[in-house]
Amino acid sequence: xxxxxxxxxxxxxxxxxxxxxxxxxxxxxxxxxxxxxxxxxxxxxxxxxxxxxxxxxxxxxxxxxxxxxxxxxxxxxxxxxxxxxxxxxxxxxxxxxxxxxxxxxxxxxxxxxxxxxxxxxxxxxxxxxxxxxxxxxxxxx
Numbered sequence: 001x002x003x004x005x006x007x008x009x010x011x012x013x014x015x016x017x018x019x020x021x022x023x024x025x026x027x028x029x030x031x032x033x034x035x036x037x038x039x040x041x042x043x044x045x046x047x048x049x050x051x052x053x054x055x056x057x058x059x060x061x062x063x064x065x066x067x068x069x070x071x072x073x074x075x076x077x078x079x080x081x082x083x084x085x086x087x088x089x090x091x092x093x094x095x096x097x098x099x100x101x102x103x104x105x106x107x108x109x110x111x112x113x114x115x116x117x118x119x120x121x122x123x124x125x126x127x128x129x130x131x132x133x134x135x136x137x138x139x140x141x
Contacts, residue, residue: 049076057086057122059115061093086122090115 019037026034051071060072068075072089081087092111105113 049073052085054084055086055126057088057119059088059090059119061090063093083122083125086118088115088118 015037023034026032028034049071058071060067060070062072064070067073071087079085079087090111093115105116108116
């Protein structure tokens with residue numbers, strides 16, 4: 001959301017209001033905890049929009065409210081998906097639409113079926129080449 005000027009989201013919304021939704025959605029558990037406020041510094045520490053991890057797939061829908069905080073942000077640099085750095089921007093997709101369990105795959109919208117097919121194809125390629133794979137950043141292991 002821009003700090004000033006026109007916006008689809010009210011400038012009156014505060015971080016603590018939006019944070020409460022994460023707290024409600026992801027309550028503290030044995031292995032997880034939601035921080036009291038988003039730590040954007042850690043995002044910047046890991047290169048912000050230029051974050052890269054060998055063989056980590058980025059999947060985002062373009063209809064999510066936090067799109068411009070994500071890898072596929074309209075403010076991020078243009079990228080090209082590769083086998084080493086796969087990315088799947090999904091047109092007309094909302095938050096987690098591609099991860100809901102649907103028992104009848106044929107009932108999924110076509111664009112979600114296509115996203116799943118790309119993800120399965122990527123994993124199959126990785127598994128075929130796993131024994132010869134060497135990480136891009138050896139010093140990070």
